[in-house]
Amino acid sequence: MNEQDTTRAGDVLPAEEFGAEAVRLDQGHVVGHGGIPEVFQNPGLPPHAPRTTDLSEAAAKRAEKQVAALFALSIVGTIVFVLAYFLVDIRATTYVPGIGVMALQHLLLGIGMAAALLGIGFGAVHWAKTLMPDEEVVEMRHPMRSSDADRAAVVQTLTDGGEAAQINRRPLIKYTLGGALGLFAVPVVLPVLGGLGPMPQKSLSLTFWNGGPSGPGEEPTFTPMRLMRDPENTPIKASDVTIGSVFHVLPEGLLDLEHGVLEEKAKAAVLLMRLDPKDIKVQKEIDWGHQGIVAYSKICTHVGCPVGLYEQGTHHLLCPCHQSTFDVTQDCKVIFGPAKRALPQLKITVDDEGYLVSAQPFREAVGPSFWERG
Amino acid sequence: MNALAARRRHPAAIGILLLIGLFLMGAAYAAIAPRPAEAAVSSATQVDEGKQLFLANCASCHGLNAEGRATGAGASVAGPALAGVGAAAVEFQMGTGRMPMRAPAAQAPRDDRIKFTEEQITAIGAYVASLAPGPSVPSEEAVDPARGDAVKGGELFRVNCAMCHNFAGAGGALTRGKYAPALTGVAPKDIYMAMETGPQSMPVFNDTNLTPEAKRDIIAFLTAVNEEPKAGGFTLGSLGPVSEGMFAWIFGLGIMVGCAIWLGNKAA
Structure with missing residues (x-):
């Protein structure tokens, strides 16, 4: 405890403790008259405090044993890891409080690896802190700039080298070298650009609903397609869709493709819902549906996540990625979140057998915006 | 036998014969098809009992005839209409303690303190199922x-x-x-x-x-x-990157900060 701790409010401190110029907080604003020293003195290092291991051989012995014990723990951990890897059945399970039943091998591998790494790390740090030399050293900072003579010498060397190589006298070499080095960037950049694949062409604006495969260069012609359940691939009768239900729909034939199923699915996925027609506020939505059954693209217009969270009470469609919310009663208008455009509606009708079919492809590109999009 | 034969022309004989015949017919019918008759009777009382329970516990939100009821503001529906939801909906909502709701809220949470016995829930289910056909249990x-x-x-x-x-x-x-x-x-x-x-x-x-x-x-x-x-141990709620990221930030960085402080401290 030093003297300062024993002072109480109201005590008058001896002036010499803070200097005669010291100002107290309760004196209000006091105009100073300088008195700040030109240069602050370097306070230097605090006095060296020896460690117990420096003073007592018994403590040093104890620290040595602790370090050795940590390294031994690491050795044991490695052995546990190797034994667990080869001897423990991968399907064996064990009960761990707070976690539940988990794979025994993973538990032992984890504990072994943790002990092996932490044993080395903690041991090394403990060793350094208790037994390795304990001297404070000050290394003064020095200027980074080279001396003027050195700098001039470097410039001279470069100039002399250029002269000796005749680069200024023979400009042909200079310009062809520049061209060669400049063009060398092309083979580095070209494969990167080429590796991006073919240009998308019209495929961003087409989906499988346009009549078939819609990859780059495809020119599908529209035919009405049945709406099929995903993943069962069975057609849906209009009478199957009751109010409040939601069907995850793919176009007929998509799941039978041999190639590019995922690419087509990523554009053509559709959500089919049935609302009470009285709840629908937009005439186009009613016209493009069938007795309150409406089909909308499942691909979010923000960055293309599947908008699958349909709340049958509020008729809100929620995108799980960034919480864009679409109101199915208002033609899937965006009512919350970062999406900018309503979900495109797929015009549907029923065929002679009562199955739901598409009446026309999507009128606009599905999914996120892109430059060429109208 | 003679006594019976002597009275066969008694004016009451025809009535007694009719009564005996009707009794035999009824007994025979009851013997051949007893089960549906019993079920119909118990189900009718169950529906009645269910209706009483419904009026006492559910009608304040769902309406006296389960037709659904708007709140005072009229904007949102306090309880939806229940015609056609079937016994399965009642069994689910009441059997998991979601209904009756304790307070108006965005959603009725699951509650293990179930307020009704199984018979009462079945009775209310029978009543709701009697309003319009719906999914059964x-x-x-x-x-x-x-x-x-x-x-x-x-x-x-x-x-x-x-x-x-x-x-x-x-x-x-x-x-x-x-x-x-x-x-x-x-x-x-x-x-x-x-x-x-x-x-x-x-x-x-x-x-x-x-x-x-x-x-x-x-x-x-x-x-x-x-x-x-x-297999991997602690699942952190199987919630994916949100809980995993939080764990890494709080515990991973916490351990690193602790190690840094330990490294910077001079040994005693």
Whole structure:
């Protein structure tokens, strides 16, 4: 405890403790008259405090044993890891409080690896802190700039080298070298650009609903397609869709493709819902549906996540990625979140057998915006 | 015998014969088809009992005739109409403690303190089912996970359920305070009835959307996910990058900061 701790409010401190110029907080604003020293003195290092291991051989012995014990723990951990890897059945399970039943091998591998790494790390740090030399050293900072003579010498060397190589006298070499080095960037950049694949062409604006495969260069012609359940691939009768239900729909034939199923699915996925027609506020939505059954693209217009969270009470469609919310009663208008455009509606009708079919492809590109999009 | 024969022309004889004949007919009918007769009688009383319970406990929100009721403001519906929701909806909502709701809220939470006995719930279910045909409570066999195909169920779950209920059935958030509850520790029968009836925000997955076999497959998948040992140890709620990232930031960085402080401290 030093003297300062024993002072109480109201005590008058001896002036010499803070200097005669010291100002107290309760004196209000006091105009100073300088008195700040030109240069602050370097306070230097605090006095060296020896460690117990420096003073007592018994403590040093104890620290040595602790370090050795940590390294031994690491050795044991490695052995546990190797034994667990080869001897423990991968399907064996064990009960761990707070976690539940988990794979025994993973538990032992984890504990072994943790002990092996932490044993080395903690041991090394403990060793350094208790037994390795304990001297404070000050290394003064020095200027980074080279001396003027050195700098001039470097410039001279470069100039002399250029002269000796005749680069200024023979400009042909200079310009062809520049061209060669400049063009060398092309083979580095070209494969990167080429590796991006073919240009998308019209495929961003087409989906499988346009009549078939819609990859780059495809020119599908529209035919009405049945709406099929995903993943069962069975057609849906209009009478199957009751109010409040939601069907995850793919176009007929998509799941039978041999190639590019995922690419087509990523554009053509559709959500089919049935609302009470009285709840629908937009005439186009009613016209493009069938007795309150409406089909909308499942691909979010923000960055293309599947908008699958349909709340049958509020008729809100929620995108799980960034919480864009679409109101199915208002033609899937965006009512919350970062999406900018309503979900495109797929015009549907029923065929002679009562199955739901598409009446026309999507009128606009599905999914996120892109430059060429109208 | 003579006495009977002597009285055969008595004026009351024809009436007595008719009575005896009717009694025999009735007895024979009762002997041949006793069960439906009994069931009809008990179901009628059950519907009555259910109606009384409904009026006392449910009508304040759902209306005296279960026609649904708007709140005072008229904007939102306090309780939806119940015609056609069937006994399964009542069994699900009341059997899991969701109904009756204790307070108006965005969503009725599951509550293990169930307020009614099984007979009372069945009676209310019988009353609601008597209003209009609706889905009934499934049989034991229809919800037996051992009979379902967990692989097929997983495929169906990922398309139809996972976007709300999470890939491992851990649940997730919806809009404006609503949420999809976790599916861990839910009875197979309740999962089946929820798909069949579409409680609260959940859409209806009727038998033409997901066949009864498909529903059983989904139950088999969820049971398999629940019972599967957690190979990697602590799942952090199976919530994916949110809880995993938080764990890494708080505990991972915490350990590193602790180590840095230890490294910087001089040994005693």
